[in-house]
Amino acid sequence: xxxxxxxxxxxxxxxxxxxxxxxxxxxxxxxxxxxxxxxxxxxxxxxxxxxxxxxxxxxxxxxxxxxxxxxxxxxxxxxxxxxxxxxxxxxxxxxxxxxxxxxxxxxxxxxxxxxxxxxxxxxxxxxxxxxxxxxxxxxxxxxxxxxxxxxxxxxxxxxxxxxxxxxxxxxxxxxxxxxxxxxxxxxxxxxxxxxxxxxxxxxxxxxxxxxxxxxxxxxxxxxxxxxxxxxxxxxxxxxxxxxxxxxxxxxxxxxxxxxxxxxxxxxxxxx
Amino acid sequence: xxxxxxxxxxxxxxxxxxxxxxxxxxxxxxxxxxxxxxxxxxxxxxxxxxxxxxxxxxxxxxxxxxxxxxxxxxxxxxxxxxxxxxxxxxxxxxxxxxxxxxxxxxxxxxxxxxxxxxxxxxxxxxxxxxxxxxxxxxxxxxxxxxxxxxxxxxxxxxxxxxxxxxxxxxxxxxxxxxxxxxxxxxxxxxxxxxxxxxxxxxxxxxxxxxxxxxxxxxxxxxxxxxxxxxxxxxxxxxxxxxxxxxxxxxxxxxxxxxxxxxxxxxxxxxxxxxxxxxxxxxxxxxxxxxxxxxxxxxxxxxxxxxxxxxxxxxxxxxxxxxxxxxxxxxxxxxxxxxxxxxxxxxxxxxxxxxxxxxxxxxxxxxxxxxxxxxxxxxxxxxxxxxxxxxxxxxxxxxxxxxxxxxxxxxxxxxxxxxxxxxxxxxxxxxxxxxxxxxxxxxxxxxxxxxxxxxxxxxxxxxxxxxxxxxxxxxxxxxxxxxxxxxxxxxxxxxxxxxxxxxxxxxxxxxxxxxxxxxxxxxxxxxxxxxxxxxxxxxxx
Numbered sequence: 001x002x003x004x005x006x007x008x009x010x011x012x013x014x015x016x017x018x019x020x021x022x023x024x025x026x027x028x029x030x031x032x033x034x035x036x037x038x039x040x041x042x043x044x045x046x047x048x049x050x051x052x053x054x055x056x057x058x059x060x061x062x063x064x065x066x067x068x069x070x071x072x073x074x075x076x077x078x079x080x081x082x083x084x085x086x087x088x089x090x091x092x093x094x095x096x097x098x099x100x101x102x103x104x105x106x107x108x109x110x111x112x113x114x115x116x117x118x119x120x121x122x123x124x125x126x127x128x129x130x131x132x133x134x135x136x137x138x139x140x141x142x143x144x145x146x147x148x149x150x151x152x153x154x155x156x157x158x159x160x161x162x163x164x165x166x167x168x169x170x171x172x173x174x175x176x177x178x179x180x181x182x183x184x185x186x187x188x189x190x191x192x193x194x195x196x197x198x199x200x201x202x203x204x205x206x207x208x209x210x211x212x213x214x215x216x217x218x219x220x221x222x223x224x225x226x227x228x229x230x231x232x233x234x235x236x237x238x239x240x241x242x243x244x245x246x247x248x249x250x251x252x253x254x255x256x257x258x259x260x261x262x263x264x265x266x267x268x269x270x271x
Numbered sequence: 272x273x274x275x276x277x278x279x280x281x282x283x284x285x286x287x288x289x290x291x292x293x294x295x296x297x298x299x300x301x302x303x304x305x306x307x308x309x310x311x312x313x314x315x316x317x318x319x320x321x322x323x324x325x326x327x328x329x330x331x332x333x334x335x336x337x338x339x340x341x342x343x344x345x346x347x348x349x350x351x352x353x354x355x356x357x358x359x360x361x362x363x364x365x366x367x368x369x370x371x372x373x374x375x376x377x378x379x380x381x382x383x384x385x386x387x388x389x390x391x392x393x394x395x396x397x398x399x400x401x402x403x404x405x406x407x408x409x410x411x412x413x414x415x416x417x418x419x420x421x422x423x424x425x426x427x428x429x430x431x432x433x434x435x436x437x438x439x440x441x442x443x444x445x446x447x448x449x450x451x452x453x454x455x456x457x458x459x460x461x462x463x464x465x466x467x468x469x470x471x472x473x474x475x476x477x478x479x480x481x482x483x484x485x486x487x488x489x490x491x492x493x494x495x496x497x498x499x500x501x502x503x504x505x506x507x508x509x510x511x512x513x514x515x516x517x518x519x520x521x522x523x524x525x526x527x528x529x530x531x532x533x534x535x536x537x538x539x540x541x542x543x544x545x546x547x548x549x550x551x552x553x554x555x556x557x558x559x560x561x562x563x564x565x566x567x568x569x570x571x572x573x574x575x576x577x578x579x580x581x582x583x584x585x586x587x588x589x590x591x592x593x594x595x596x597x598x599x600x601x602x603x604x605x606x607x608x609x610x611x612x613x614x615x616x617x618x619x620x621x622x623x624x625x626x627x628x629x630x631x632x633x634x635x636x637x638x639x640x641x642x643x644x645x646x647x648x649x650x651x652x653x654x655x656x657x658x659x660x661x662x663x664x665x666x667x668x669x670x671x672x673x674x675x676x677x678x679x680x681x682x683x684x685x686x687x688x689x690x691x692x693x694x695x696x697x698x699x700x701x702x703x704x705x706x707x708x709x710x711x712x713x714x715x716x717x718x719x720x721x722x723x724x725x726x727x728x729x730x731x732x733x734x735x736x737x738x739x740x741x742x743x744x745x746x747x748x749x750x751x752x753x754x755x756x757x758x759x760x761x762x763x764x765x766x767x768x769x770x771x772x773x774x775x776x777x778x779x780x781x782x783x784x785x786x787x788x789x790x791x792x793x794x795x796x797x798x799x800x801x802x803x804x805x806x807x808x809x810x811x
Contacts, residue, residue, distance in 0.1 A: 033546040
């Protein structure tokens, strides 16, 4: 017994085994690639080859349809979990100088007294993305946009690293800590709302999502409302807009009030 | 002759120990997302547990059982000492190291990607490397099975390979080839991204690679069970195998048609052409053939035993079967679950029917019924049958063994039947939380509660199983004699070369893989712009 006795057409097992397998393959291929495509009256094929290519999944260029023009700009920032992950002392130093012009609203230590976001210790990727969006016009704000519009890529990176480097100080206006509202820890699964904490810290942090502890209540409320109305639209794939639209006004208030009352030192460190 | 008993016992004990842990996690998962548990506020913990459960139950547990059983078959069926014992231990330790390496990131929440990996989700690189080590360890077993058969053939030129070894080697070849899909996915696609060398991944291609592994792996899990059907059960109940050739043909058919069918897992995916989906669907239908052949042959073999025991009549012989024999009981339970699970499988593989149950709890119910039910209950039976020969001690308490098997059977039915049902009602799978207070799904609460209770029955049965085996290690010593496999009614004196070797069938398996997977993989690999950014699990 050797391979020569096995792989030969004089061996009936070989002939039948290969023959039956090939026959099944050919029949299923004919059915799958020719018969079934033509059995769909709602699809038109130019010829048999066209049908075969379609059934085989040959990649085809989409018809030349011009994309609808975007009335409003969308965010074009690409973030990965490695974005700005290696800060240098020089970059932080440059960022500190640049940040002097931010201090009037965001505070000299990165803690705002004007219902602007506290930036001290915010994730670098977050500041990086928002500054880019303000610059490109994907996000607009009467005060912020003029500041951002002239920043270079380098300056944006430096500012992001500087603020990420600052220690997270307790918020300026701490209030007694509130119990965790359901929307923050459970979300509302039946309405497709993930818990806030699954992206914004406490449970997990997703790249590009800011931590919110100790931020201004008025600011967070205004942003959620802006997301819900579509006024703010620099969230990728509408993730925040979809959530904000499904939130009740009461849930918006609860979430904003809860996060505003939290001390920022509970935020997970970046590793 | 079982010489390397420590080796075999080590495989079995490790398999059953990790099985116990994963079973506990499974029961907890059933409980926590059922109406009787309070909502776990952190869904990540659920997915962590789910990843551990799947990784152990999918990769570690059945692989170790197949390996341990394979070594036992090699020594006892061929009646020769295992060649390459040192390599066998190397394989075992690779699996130990791989499992530990994989489970640490999972426990830390750095690899909650489920055992099916689901790119673009990317976990810690050590999770994937751990899984690779487990697979590499099992490949050593594959090589050893081939080598041992070769050594035996040299000593017995032209003699028919014992059925158990023939099937065992077929199973090992099937595993060697089917694991290649996931190995390619892990090594070429996922690991570079997990190690930070790349930030994007072609998720569609990864899913096609995984489907290469994911379906045939089920038949690899199934092999020990089918080997037990053919070569242990008839002997244990005092019968004979109805047809040795039929058995060989069944295993050959598994080898050929188990592989080129995996794309029925991607029916809802856009990156594979409908023509290929149809071919895979048609070949999936063919897999029913070896199972139907097996059911026929085993029923006939069992009937022989019943008639030898004085059974009469068209169906009267069924009563004459040794129902107090755990092996008989396990076989019957296994067949019932295989019947229901197989019928469900026919629905899954049908392109149109699949649409109504795709990604629902039906699927989870289906593979638990087939794998956890029909297959694992025979793993128990294999362990019970082998234990006295491995330990040199008797398993005395047959009543306890029967109770354990009954509990497993009932538990699996109570768990999976409601699972199928809520799947038909549309309940999605892989969800950490359901709000049963919502009127839309409130009617499913009762079914899910039953399912969770079934989970605890299974846990009880699993604990009982471990207790029985552990007590078996301390029972009074008794010589169980040499380990034997069932003989056929017509024990073959010669076997045609095609039914005595694997080469032709392995060649067909590879050829069908190329025809059914070649084009989709090549186009996906060569098409530009099909990659998406990776989503790092647990990254900040």
